[in-house]
Amino acid sequence: MMRDRAGNANMPHDTSTEIALSEQHHLTAEDFLAAASDRFPVGRVLDVRSIRTAGATAMMLDYDRDFPVSGNWFSKKIHFFDMSLSKRPPGARGYFDEAFTDYRSLGKIFFLPAGHRYHGEGGLGRQQSLSLFLRARPQDEEEFGTELTPVLQNCLRLESETIRTLLTRIAHEVAEPGFATDLLLEGLSLTLLAETARLLNTLRSQDLRKGGLSPQRLKIIEERIRNGDRSTSIAELAELCHLSSRQLIRAFRAETGETIGAFVQRLTMDRAKTMLSRSDKPIGVIAAELGFASAAAFSTAFHRGSGQYPRDYRTTQQIAVEVKTGIIV
Numbered sequence: 001m002m003r004d005r006a007g008n009a010n011m012p013h014d015t016s017t018e019i020a021l022s023e024q025h026h027l028t029a030e031d032f033l034a035a036a037s038d039r040f041p042v043g044r045v046l047d048v049r050s051i052r053t054a055g056a057t058a059m060m061l062d063y064d065r066d067f068p069v070s071g072n073w074f075s076k077k078i079h080f081f082d083m084s085l086s087k088r089p090p091g092a093r094g095y096f097d098e099a100f101t102d103y104r105s106l107g108k109i110f111f112l113p114a115g116h117r118y119h120g121e122g123g124l125g126r127q128q129s130l131s132l133f134l135r136a137r138p139q140d141e142e143e144f145g146t147e148l149t150p151v152l153q154n155c156l157r158l159e160s161e162t163i164r165t166l167l168t169r170i171a172h173e174v175a176e177p178g179f180a181t182d183l184l185l186e187g188l189s190l191t192l193l194a195e196t197a198r199l200l201n202t203l204r205s206q207d208l209r210k211g212g213l214s215p216q217r218l219k220i221i222e223e224r225i226r227n228g229d230r231s232t233s234i235a236e237l238a239e240l241c242h243l244s245s246r247q248l249i250r251a252f253r254a255e256t257g258e259t260i261g262a263f264v265q266r267l268t269m270d271r272a273k274t275m276l277s278r279s280d281k282p283i284g285v286i287a288a289e290l291g292f293a294s295a296a297a298f299s300t301a302f303h304r305g306s307g308q309y310p311r312d313y314r315t316t317q318q319i320a321v322e323v324k325t326g327i328i329v
Contacts, residue, residue, distance in 0.1 A: 043069070046126075051174050053182045056189040057133045060174045064126040065089065073118040079144070079193065080112040081132040083167040091123030099152040099242050107157030109164060111196060113144040116152060130171040134189050143197035149242040151203045160199050166192045213248075213255040217241045221252075221260075225267040231291020234260060269305040272298070276310055277317040283310050 043065035050059040068091060073080070093103040096116050103121065112118050114136035136144075170188050173181055220240050224232055237260065238248040252260040268290055275286045287298030302310050 043122075049174050051177060051181060051185055053186050053189075055135045056185055058170050058174050058185060058189075059131045059133075060085070060128070060171060061131060062126075062128045065122065065124050068121065068123055070119075070121045073112055073120065074116075076115055077136050079114050079134040079136055079140070081109065081130075081134070081167065081192070081196075082106075082111075083109045083130045083132075083164070083171070085128040085130060085171065086126070089123040089125030089127055091121055094118055094120030094156060096149075096152040096155070099149050104153060104156055107159070109158040109160075109167065111155040111158055113148060113152075113155065114140065115145065116148070130167055130174070132167070132170060132189065132192075134193060140193075143201070147204070147244050147247065148200060150247075151200050154200065154203050158196065158199070160195065162195050163192065163199065166195065213241070213251050218255070221263075222267065225264055226271055231268075232264065237264075265301075265305065269302065272302055272310070273306070273313065273317075276314045283314075286310070 042061065043063040045061065045063045047062040048059060050057060052058075088106060088108075092106045094106060094110075095101055095103055096118055098116065106120075166188055170185065170192075173184055173188075221237050224237065224240060234245050234248060238245045241248055243251065249260055252258075252263070256263065272286065272290055275281065275289070276283075279286075281289075283298070284295040287295045290298065292298035292301065299309050299311075302308070302313070306313060308316070
């Protein structure tokens with residue numbers, strides 16, 4: 001791994017590193033540390049203790065940085081938890097590019113679910129932390145897949161006494177392993193993952209009950225409909241909002257009181273009226289720009305929505321303008 005003179009890491013897109021990190025059951029704790037450092041540099045390691053089982057690797061790290069770092073993290077098969085056992089150095093922050101692109105500070109506990117790309121930065125200073133790598137199971141996709149996007153910001157600051165207690169118990173076991181430590185780590189790790197899924201599902205449900213659509217998301221939808229160069233679909237709008245189509249349909253109705261289909265039709269008609277009254281483009285061209293298959297289909301839809309055919313509406317608007325400007329007396 002190369003660093004520039006400012007200390008920032010130039011992160012290589014090494015597919016072998018990603019494969020190695022994904023094959024958890026073949027890795028030792030030292031392999032994990034090397035792979036994780038290649039993805040997001042830790043710093044100068046002063047001490048490391050670890051426990052490794054078939055499904056989890058827990059590591060207590062004591063490290064120091066005399067330079068700022070930055071990097072990326074992504075794994076399809078590994079969930080990652082980090083709990084600071086000391087105060088985090090200044091500048092510890094990150095973002096998930098599928099949900100937001102502004103850096104946000106990290107809390108005492110943060111969680112990087114498998115399948116979600118994370119970008120992070122860290123400042124200078126010493127830190128002790130617990131790092132926990134859990135092998136993702138196929139069924140985890142339901143709890144930690146695309147529907148997690150609206151609450152990924154919460155993953156940077158997991159606020160849960162239950163989760164904190166579980167991680168503290170794991171840290172104690174790493175520091176002072178005893179009889180059946182491996183079995184205990186496996187059980188605590190599964191419980192931790194379940195409690196995290198439950199917390200994020202609760203936050204997601206609360207978000208949807210509130211409407212689930214921030215003013216920013218409503219603005220994104222409206223701008224896409226008004227300014228797009230082609231017709232849109234619910235699937236595309238859902239992707240722009242980082243929601244599933246089902247979530248968008250339900251949340252939009254709760255937020256606005258109308259269906260998103262009716263909203264799209266209404267804004268499309270508003271745009272059609274503007275184009276008819278303010279341009280001399282042929283109706284067929286306007287129909288194509290609005291995404292209609294033909295001028296006839298556009299004419300039918302416009303008549304259904306406004307009570308007039310496009311040509312009649314344009315004529316009416318032109319007459320109104322001429323009367324207002326005094327051209328017709």
